[in-house]
Amino acid sequence: xxxxxxxxxxxxxxxxxxxxxxxxxxxxxAREWTQVTALAxxxxxxxxxxxxxxxxxxxxxxxxxxxxxxxITPVSSGSATLFGVDSFALGDGEKRRLALVMGQRSQxxxxxxxxxxxxxLREIYSIPRDVFERRVxxxxxxxxxxxxxxxxxxxxxxxxxxxxxxxxxxxxxxxVVFLDEPTIGLDLVSRETIRRYLVELNRERGATIxxxxxxxxxxxxxxxxxxxxxxxxxxxxxDLVGLKARVYDRRSIEVHLEPSSRTWDExxxxxxxxxxxxxxxxxxxxxxxxxxxxxxxxxxxxLFELFQIRDLAIERHPLELxxxxxxxxxxxxxxxxxxxxxx
Amino acid sequence: MSGAAVPSALVxxxxxxxxxxxxxxxxxxxxxxxxxxxxxxxxxxxxxxxxFVYATILVQPTDRLxxxxxxxxxxxxxxxxxxxxxxxxxxGLDLSDQIFxxxxxxxxxxxxxxxxxxxxxxxxxxxxxxxxVVLLWSxxxxxxxxxWPQPASALALVEAALLVLLGSYCYFLTCFLVNAxxxxxxxxxxLSAMTSFVFSFCAGVLVPVSVMPAALRDTLQWLFPYWAVNxxxxxxxxxxxxxxxxxxxxxxxxxxxxxxxxxxxxxxxxLARYVGAGx
Ligand SMILES: Nc1ncnc2c1ncn2[C@@H]1O[C@H](COP(=O)(O)OP(=O)(O)OP(=O)(O)O)[C@@H](O)[C@H]1O
Ligand SMILES: [Mg+2]
Numbered sequence: 001x002x003x004x005x006x007x008x009x010x011x012x013x014x015x016x017x018x019x020x021x022x023x024x025x026x027x028x029x030a031r032e033w034t035q036v037t038a039l040a041x042x043x044x045x046x047x048x049x050x051x052x053x054x055x056x057x058x059x060x061x062x063x064x065x066x067x068x069x070x071x072i073t074p075v076s077s078g079s080a081t082l083f084g085v086d087s088f089a090l091g092d093g094e095k096r097r098l099a100l101v102m103g104q105r106s107q108x109x110x111x112x113x114x115x116x117x118x119x120x121l122r123e124i125y126s127i128p129r130d131v132f133e134r135r136v137x138x139x140x141x142x143x144x145x146x147x148x149x150x151x152x153x154x155x156x157x158x159x160x161x162x163x164x165x166x167x168x169x170x171x172x173x174x175x176v177v178f179l180d181e182p183t184i185g186l187d188l189v190s191r192e193t194i195r196r197y198l199v200e201l202n203r204e205r206g207a208t209i210x211x212x213x214x215x216x217x218x219x220x221x222x223x224x225x226x227x228x229x230x231x232x233x234x235x236x237x238x239d240l241v242g243l244k245a246r247v248y249d250r251r252s253i254e255v256h257l258e259p260s261s262r263t264w265d266e267x268x269x270x271x272x273x274x275x276x277x278x279x280x281x282x283x284x285x286x287x288x289x290x291x292x293x294x295x296x297x298x299x300x301x302x303l304f305e306l307f308q309i310r311d312l313a314i315e316r317h318p319l320e321l322x323x324x325x326x327x328x329x330x331x332x333x334x335x336x337x338x339x340x341x342x343x
Numbered sequence: 344m345s346g347a348a349v350p351s352a353l354v355x356x357x358x359x360x361x362x363x364x365x366x367x368x369x370x371x372x373x374x375x376x377x378x379x380x381x382x383x384x385x386x387x388x389x390x391x392x393x394x395f396v397y398a399t400i401l402v403q404p405t406d407r408l409x410x411x412x413x414x415x416x417x418x419x420x421x422x423x424x425x426x427x428x429x430x431x432x433x434x435g436l437d438l439s440d441q442i443f444x445x446x447x448x449x450x451x452x453x454x455x456x457x458x459x460x461x462x463x464x465x466x467x468x469x470x471x472x473x474x475x476v477v478l479l480w481s482x483x484x485x486x487x488x489x490x491w492p493q494p495a496s497a498l499a500l501v502e503a504a505l506l507v508l509l510g511s512y513c514y515f516l517t518c519f520l521v522n523a524x525x526x527x528x529x530x531x532x533x534l535s536a537m538t539s540f541v542f543s544f545c546a547g548v549l550v551p552v553s554v555m556p557a558a559l560r561d562t563l564q565w566l567f568p569y570w571a572v573n574x575x576x577x578x579x580x581x582x583x584x585x586x587x588x589x590x591x592x593x594x595x596x597x598x599x600x601x602x603x604x605x606x607x608x609x610x611x612x613x614l615a616r617y618v619g620a621g622x
Contacts (some may be wrong), residue, residue: 124454
């Protein structure tokens with residue numbers, strides 16, 4: 001087991017500010033300290049080669065979890081281990097197999113061109129020179145930043161910088177990589193490039209990757225396993241493919257009717273039932289149906305039979321809807337009502 | 344226009360002033376240790392130090408300062424200024440910022456000893472400032488040969504250089520320690536400024552330690568700053584001999600060992616409570 005958290009908890013001590021004039025002095029002389037629980041009873045095991053998406057609302061504890069597992073800060077209770085060693089006591093041997101990318105904090109040296117930072121990393125991780133040259137060249141080509149290698153980091157755009165961060169993080173071919181919001185603020189193409197790069201590295205090199213992002217597309221297109229945190233607790237931990245199947249096995253069909261067409265009435269309901277289709281919404285000239293993906297082929301001709309159709313659109317139920325529902329309800333998917341998420 | 348509803352510009356300014364004042368007061372008192380250091384202790388060191396400076400001057404006969412005449416004093420000041428330039432400088436280390444802003448986190452997952460990076464800073468400083476001092480020194484010796492101090496002997500020059508270098512290293516360790524307090528405090532800048540001022544007094548940059556009142560002089564001779572600037576200057580001029588040099592090496596060596604131990608403990612403790620701000 002590469003990563004293991006057992007009953008891990010993390011609390012921070014903060015003081016509560018009192019309001020008002022009296023509070024002003026009270027704040028200074030006698031502070032009232034309280035505990036903030038960032039993580040509570042987290043049990044998590046991650047195996048070699050997994051690609052895990054870590055999601056949760058703001059303040060759910062994603063970054064804290066990464067900090068605890070990667071050894072930046074110790075857990076307050078329970079344990080966190082990486083490569084079988086207590087995370088906060090990693091030796092150089094373990095650190096050599098680890099990389100961390102923080103979208104918010106540069107891992108590279110701000111005043112140096114990226115290539116110089118990479119050379120410093122080469123020294124830190126003792127990478128042979130020829131291997132190093134090859135890796136930089138290859139990675140820069142894949143992420144399309146070869147031209148920018150010589151430019152001072154502070155003069156790069158956010159996206160270019162992130163690509164450099166990612167190149168830097170993978171130079172020593174780590175076994176485990178933590179990425180905390182690596183795609184924050186990136187354009188669509190850059191995001192796509194970075195995702196593809198990560199997936200390839202995971203597949204080709206078997207690198208274990210833990211990724212947090214607020215962009216569900218990042219997660220959907222890269223991860224196989226999803227961990228959802230809510231208020232410091234693991235709310236869901238399971239197969240993303242399974243979860244996807246639950247939402248992806250249905251399609252939304254939006255139908256726009258000609259003014260001359262017949263409209264919806266209850267007598268039509270029995271015709272839909274055999275196909276497992278339901279009417280989700282109806283407006284005078286617009287109808288929204290939900291149908292199992294497998295029945296779309298037979299359902300669409302039926303629609304043309306019943307109505308005079310001006311336009312028709314078929315879409316997948318986005319995973320995001322389900323996730324939003326999970327965040328809001330605080331219930332794991334298994335406990336969710338079997339009904340499909342509605343817009 | 345409904346003039347009655349909107350208060351006049353003056354009233355609005357006054358209200359904003361009051362609210363902003365409360366806000367400023369709150370900010371100042373957010374960090375308690377910071378408040379004590381920054382608001383209470385700042386500026387207190389200079390008068391204390393200057394009292395000693397004037398005490399030194401006032402006990403002197405009129406045209407001399409201890410064993411120094413004016414010419415000797417100029418030579419001393421040139422040397423002290425040069426050596427102080429060679430010394431590591433607080434500003435050379437932006438460690439406290441890195442700690443406070445959370446930039447140190449990146450090193451915590453890398454297989455390296457962070458201190459080595461700081462050492463590189465020190466080495467850079469020694470090289471650059473060494474070059475600069477040699478340049479300035481040569482220019483001065485060419486332009487003002489009658490005022491410029493000459494080394495008492497080649498050995499004196501080497502001994503002085505060794506003392507300065509070791510003293511500079513001790514000062515670098517001190518800077519590192521003060522900066523590492525950023526794990527706990529927000530006022531490292533103020534502390535740094537205080538440290539460097541007190542240091543320059545103890546080092547004899549303002550007045551040679553040897554002309555200070557006896558009790559003070561005897562105390563300062565046990566502290567490393569004296570051996571980093573004042574003593575090397577006097578070794579250079581031949582006012583101090585070989586035995587003094589050896590004593591200096593011992594004091595500096597012991598100081599370096601103690602500072603290094605404290606540094607290791609402080610760094611470890613700091614990391615244990617570090618959370619890496621703002622991520
Ligand atoms: N240094 C700290 N001191 C006190 N509380 C903290 C500290 N760091 C984090 N917290 C609290 O711990 C909780 C988890 O924070 P964390 O940064 O892990 O959230 P996150 O899931 O990464 O959120 P985001 O999506 O906004 O990045 C939050 O409630 C936060 O306020
Ligand atoms: Mg975060």
